[in-house]
């Protein structure tokens with residue numbers, strides 16, 4: 083089960099590696115944004131477009147889910163936001179001529195970078211069974227194909243409907259409505275691969291699967307822990323918030339196996355002094371933890387908090403908060419006191435003095451925020467790890483008061499909103515009741531497939547039709563070889579997309595590409611310009627309005643595509659939904675959202691106010707915890723950490739500075755010192771020499787899961803890098819081939835993309851990349 087290094091990954095022969103950077107942003111960030119934008123859009127369009135990003139009345143940046151501050155800069159975007167916009171607003175086009183020239187076999191060996199660089203999709207395209215190429219199809223015929231395949235299924239559970247987190251609230255709401263009227267909860271989404279562990283842990287412990295802080299809380303915190311997150315690349319605007327907190331005297335502790343530039347120092351491109359001066363030092367302390375060691379670190383903090391309280395009762399814990407608002411303290415405390423220092427030191431790989439020094443900062447801080455992302459969520463024991471983070475904050479009453487709280491930093495710009503809209507394979511009963519009452523039907527109760535279960539079901543022939551609202555499922559999902567077979571096993575795959583990607587190439591027996599408007603583009607409906615809404619990482623809902631002319635006159639909006647798909651498919655004699663009205667005027671969709679989903683009262687009015695509105699968050703707003711106990715739950719979590727057999731390494735798969743998930747913007751990873759190549763493996767210099775390897779040697783990375791399947795990623799250049807012994811890192815999607823489908827986090831079922839046991843082998847001669 084192997085795959086050759088794609089010949090299209092052009093630069094690897096030109097790969098250059100220098101020392102990693104010690105600061106993020108600054109002038110190189112400004113020049114890089116302008117260069118990318120200029121290449122894709124030309125100078126004039128770049129300027130006009132970029133000035134609308136995240137402005138009131140403009141469009142929401144399609145980059146990340148970081149919130150907009152109350153007082154916006156003229157340029158409220160970042161280098162990577164600019165790249166995300168340029169990628170969508172590009173002037174390059176993938177027309178029917180392109181598909182006439184390129185058969186699937188021709189497209190198959192092309193890399194993600196090449197595919198994405200071809201430009202925007204312009205026409206609906208269909209590849210019938212037995213054909214090796216896409217041909218143009220009318221929209222009506224495309225919907226007829228979908229309706230035919232969906233209605234021919236033995237039961238609705240044989241279809242699955244994926245969502246990537248860029249879809250607007252309005253698109254997500256009509257999509258899940260259509261899917262549930264069809265009769266299934268098979269609504270896997272990118273969250274299943276992303277922050278599901280956060281949602282699982284938070285729902286159990288505080289009653290809501292969302293973070294409990296607002297932007298101002300970050301500004302007001304005394305101590306911010308940034309754990310398992312690389313904000314300099316993935317949430318660059320977060321650096322401004324960290325900078326502001328620092329200027330008010332906050333301390334920052336970064337916990338990460340890699341010394342990410344954005345955690346160390348920030349030169350704010352929005353302030354002239356920031357561009358030219360030495361920048362702001364961000365992390366006061368950097369803890370280079372081993373992969374998967376975070377639960378041990380928080381257990382150490384928890385044990386020391388309890389001990390500090392024992393030594394001087396009434397001085398450390400917030401006992402009145404614990405008494406009044408929490409459940410399970412006694413059992414938790416009994417277990418937490420027993421945390422073993424030997425285990426803690428082994429799991430974290432950190433010296434005890436370092437942990438104790440960090441703890442002194444914890445003790446000195448009244449208000450603490452913990453921020454995290456994929457470094458915490460993509461491990462086997464992610465859910466218990468995040469539960470221990472919750473325990474940590476509960477001990478000192480750090481939830482539900484200003485300047486403190488839980489901050490899972492979301493990925494896709496509307497991934498949180500999509501979940502609020504009901505994109506979830508395990509919906510709760512109250513939501514289904516409200517949906518059924520509003521639209522006079524009986525929604526299915528049986529839970530549907532998440533992303534991993536969908537892959538298994540397609541592999542096994544239990545899911546026959548796969549529809550994707552955005553994203554690039556085949557490249558984003560684990561176990562590439564298996565996922566490819568699974569998709570090819572479908573009768574029909576449908577991709578609603580803006581840009582060409584691998585999921586159009588690795589497709590079912592027959593496949594459709596339905597090209598849609600992007601967020602930057604004007605959506606002109608019969609009743610005037612249509613606006614959509616999104617929810618950011620902190621539960622703020624606001625409008626997004628694109629203004630650019632659409633990439634092609636044949637595009638439809640996501641809402642229009644879904645409404646027409648529903649009309650073509652659903653039984654005319656069943657309950658009536660005004661799909662045409664929804665498509666014509668998104669206010670009508672928002673009216674329904676308001677009636678089904680709590681917190682959206684007066685939606686159409688409130689969302690038109692500048693800055694939008696905040697959704698209710700009971701723990702944050704009133705220290706109300708809607709859990710099974712009615713209180714915030716302390717939990718007892720046996721300590722876990724990855725055990726790596728001798729001679730093996732633990733691999734994390736992560737993002738470079740030049741990509742957006744599976745979209746590759748370029749071949750540099752500026753902050754980590756990499757130029758012109760992506761097939762690099764970062765590892766400790768001693769792990770390199772111990773294997774008789776030298777810097778720049780080519781190695782194959784072989785995953786060891788013990789299920790008899792060989793998973794091999796070929797021809798990576800070894801790069802000595804400051805990361806703990808035994809740990810290594812390489813970029814996804816190239817390394818997804820190594821992540822076993824069955825290796826997932828307990829409870830959340832998220833693939834363990836940050837914890838893959840691997841061995842290295844010298845690259846076989848036939849796979850040396852060509853110059």
Ligand SMILES: Nc1nc2c(c(=O)[nH]1)N[C@H]1C(S)=C(S)[C@@H](COP(=O)(O)OP(=O)(O)OC[C@H]3O[C@@H](n4cnc5c(=O)[nH]c(N)nc54)[C@H](O)[C@@H]3O)O[C@H]1N2
Nearest residue numbers: 162310311312316373374455456457493494736737742743
């Ligand atoms: N430009 C850009 N922006 C993006 C994205 C993008 O691809 N490009 N993707 C978006 C999406 S969908 C998401 S989910 C977010 C992702 O945002 P991140 O989570 O920042 O993304 P990753 O690159 O996966 O980085 C994981 C970080 O966690 C660290 N880490 C890995 N394992 C561990 C561990 O066990 N413990 C600790 N303490 N640290 C660990 C890694 O060294 C790395 O710094 O970004 C969003 N924003």
Ligand SMILES: Nc1nc2c(c(=O)[nH]1)N[C@H]1C(S)=C(S)[C@@H](COP(=O)(O)OP(=O)(O)OC[C@H]3O[C@@H](n4cnc5c(=O)[nH]c(N)nc54)[C@H](O)[C@@H]3O)O[C@H]1N2
Nearest residue numbers: 246276552553554558578579580581583735743744814835
């Ligand atoms: N090994 C490994 N795998 C991972 C991760 C990891 O850290 N390691 N991270 C995981 C995470 S956190 C996530 S969120 C997933 C991401 O998984 P996905 O969300 O499925 O992937 P993306 O690469 O973000 O999707 C890019 C595609 O979306 C389409 N697109 C872009 N904008 C729009 C739009 O406005 N509308 C529509 N309809 N389509 C659009 C374009 O065609 C583009 O090619 O990947 C996961 N996979």
Ligand SMILES: [Mo]
Nearest residue numbers: 276277493494
């Ligand atoms: Mo994500």
